[in-house]
Every structure is written in structure tokens, then in C-alpha cells.
Amino acid sequence: MRYNKMTALAAAAIVTATAGHAQDMSDWPASFTVGTASQGGTYFAYGSGWANLVAEELGISGGGEVTGGPMQNMALVHTGDAAFGMTTMGPAAESLGGTNPIAPGLAMDKACAMFPMYQTPFSVTALSSSGITSVADIPDGARIGFGPAGSTSDTYFPRMMETLGVNFERRNGGWSDLGGQLQDGLLDVIAFAAGVPVPAVSQLEVQTDVNIIEFTEAEQAAIMEAFPVSSFEIAADTYTTLEAPARSVSMWNFAIANCDLPESFVYEATNVVMSDNARMVNIHRAAQSTVPENWDKNGVLMWHPGAARWFQENAGADIPADMIYGG
Structure with missing residues (x-):
């Protein structure tokens, strides 16, 4: 030792x-x-x-x-x-x-x-100005930040996106750094896997308008079938941006x-x-x-x-x- x-x-x-x-x-x-x-x-x-x-x-x-x-x-x-x-x-x-x-x-x-x-929920955040309001809206070749290399998010979220048919450029970095890149237009989406509220998302909400994107029922079911996760709802009062609970999946920590x-x-x-x-x-x-x-x-x-x-x-x-x- x-x-x-x-x-x-x-x-x-x-x-x-x-x-x-x-x-x-x-x-x-x-x-x-x-x-x-x-x-x-x-x-x-x-x-x-x-x-x-x-x-x-x-x-x-x-x-x-x-x-x-x-x-x-x-x-x-x-x-x-x-x-x-x-x-x-x-x-x-x-x-x-x-x-x-x-x-x-x-x-x-x-x-x-x-x-x-x-539980660690998996959630997607984009700037409101991007027009991305669903996983299906994520454009082909989107630049997605998946967190630090080797993190839970980086390990599982790219596979989840592939399961949902999303084509993307993979980017890594600390959450605060990725939040700054999203705000500066260097990323299209951040795919977060972290306990909520995620500090980087809360900070983004203070500085700009964001969309916190939930999974559809079909997307949630597909992810749960393919990965060791369970259903989860991000409570509406977690973020000021949310007006209703957001459908997600989660993994225990x-x-x-x-x-x-x-x-x-x-x-x-x-x-x-x-x-x-x-x-x-x-x-x-x-x-x-x-x-x-x-x-x-x-x-x-x-x-x-x-x-x-x-x-x-x-x-x-x-x-x-x-x-x-x-x-």
C-alpha cells in the first residue's frame, strides 16, 4: 500500500x-x-x-x-x-x-x-440558438463533448449515441472547459453523464439560454436494452431551464x-x-x-x-x- x-x-x-x-x-x-x-x-x-x-x-x-x-x-x-x-x-x-x-x-x-x-443521469445539452431540441435534431457530424477521456460519460455516451443513429465528432475535456466551448460555438452538443444538477450546466444557464434535451420513450428503451442503465427522470426543479421532468437513463455511483x-x-x-x-x-x-x-x-x-x-x-x-x- x-x-x-x-x-x-x-x-x-x-x-x-x-x-x-x-x-x-x-x-x-x-x-x-x-x-x-x-x-x-x-x-x-x-x-x-x-x-x-x-x-x-x-x-x-x-x-x-x-x-x-x-x-x-x-x-x-x-x-x-x-x-x-x-x-x-x-x-x-x-x-x-x-x-x-x-x-x-x-x-x-x-x-x-x-x-x-x-444515480448518474445521462443528458444532452445544447444552446437554444442551435435549434436542437431533440436527439433527432442533432446534425450529422455534430461536434459532441463527452467529458474527460475514460469518464463514465466518455465510456458509454458515444456508444449510446451510435445506438440512436447519431453521427458525430468526438471531443473530450473537463466539463467546465466543454461548457465554455459550447458557449463559444466550438461544440454543438455536450453529452453529460453526471449527478444533477451538473455545475457546468447550472453555470451555462446563468450565462446563456440552453436546451436540456430528454430522450423519447423509444430512445430510452433502446438504451436500456443495450446498456447497464435504468430509467430516470431529471426533476423539473433541477434546472431553471426545465419546465417539466426530463426523461433520462442513469447508472449508480x-x-x-x-x-x-x-x-x-x-x-x-x-x-x-x-x-x-x-x-x-x-x-x-x-x-x-x-x-x-x-x-x-x-x-x-x-x-x-x-x-x-x-x-x-x-x-x-x-x-x-x-x-x-x-x-
Whole structure:
């Protein structure tokens, strides 16, 4: 493992009364990072927020790190270069199966489930001045921004567009950068896969008129048949532009932890996030789904023993022993 250890001298004397009992921290890391994604996306805002919350509550130095998103986060957490990270279930499954493009053939089985985050809706945004109000309106050869290379959006949205018969030029970049390119006329469309509200979309709404484009029922059905997603509605009050809920599809996100992190550390970090949802919602509204009962949305990753114990003790989670790392 590459996470930093406290010096033996300091660690021997440290205990904390976290969760109402004396907690030995001697094997805890002195600092940690949370792999997020690009600035302007939900992962960065959400991940930096919970990293800071855990650091403050547990008295450990920690923070969010800008990354390429779920695929890179799986790799960073697997190797221990990041203690924690965030991923969607699709990239998690591909990483476990050895098809992560960062390290083809490597089964990234040292990244364990920590806690449920929220669903990532897939949505399309264009400037109102473009006249694009539906997927069918996207012109042949349109320049579409799909987010950072290797992100959930970049992994799945191009395939979804191809499934829907859209021909396009693929562009990559951070969400804030792509938002600027859309506003400057360098892109025709941005295909977002991020928790809502997406900061970059909210910023665009302040600066210009945009169309947030929903899928038709037929388009939604075609995508759900071809990809590991479920139906989703973006609530009308998510953006000022929306006058009614927007039909979409979504994929669940989970926080992940390196499987070799100390059980007590991951238990307490999970407790900080899951025990007070109001604090998480203050960080980002997508955290309304960061609640204990959504533990069952993970059917892909092995659970970290510390996280599994928290959900078993506090949410009545019936996690099979063979789904707990080392169990």
C-alpha cells in the first residue's frame, strides 16, 4: 500500500472517541486522497466535499484529487495511489473484468465498495440558438463533448449515441472547459453523464439560454436494452431551464476504498458520510440518494469489511459473506 502511515511513535499514543468508543488509530493513514473527476463536474464537487468532511471529523489530512473519472479512480484505488475514489457500476464491472483501458488485462480487484452515492443521469445539452431540441435534431457530424477521456460519460455516451443513429465528432475535456466551448460555438452538443444538477450546466444557464434535451420513450428503451442503465427522470426543479421532468437513463455511483485499508478507518469514514445526510446534501444535492437503504445498489464490487460492518450494524444490510473482501 502507498498511503502514508503515521510514525510509530505518534500512532502508539493516539486514540479517539469516534462513534462513542475508544478507537485505536495506530494503523490509520496520516493522510488520504479521494479520486474525483474534472472540475465543473459533480464528482469533483461531491468528492472534494466528503473528503473534507471526513478529514475534519476524523482529524486526518485529506482532500479531493482531480482525475479522469471512474476508470482512473478504479486504477488509483486498486494500486493504493488513492485511498478512496468514486465510480459508476459500469466502469467498475469493466475494471474487475480486466477491460479498463488504463491497464487492459488487469483485474482491479483491490477496489472495494464503501457507500452508495447517487444515480448518474445521462443528458444532452445544447444552446437554444442551435435549434436542437431533440436527439433527432442533432446534425450529422455534430461536434459532441463527452467529458474527460475514460469518464463514465466518455465510456458509454458515444456508444449510446451510435445506438440512436447519431453521427458525430468526438471531443473530450473537463466539463467546465466543454461548457465554455459550447458557449463559444466550438461544440454543438455536450453529452453529460453526471449527478444533477451538473455545475457546468447550472453555470451555462446563468450565462446563456440552453436546451436540456430528454430522450423519447423509444430512445430510452433502446438504451436500456443495450446498456447497464435504468430509467430516470431529471426533476423539473433541477434546472431553471426545465419546465417539466426530463426523461433520462442513469447508472449508480459508489464510493470505493482500497481493500487493504484498515477496517476501523473505513468504518469511521463511512460513518461520517452516512450518519448525517443533511451535511452531504449541503455539499451537493445529488447526495439526497446517499442514504443507508441504498446499500443494495451494489451488485458488482466486493465490500470493504469496514463499510460492510457499518451497513450491517446501522442499516440492517444483509451482505453475503462472499461479497465482503477477505470474508
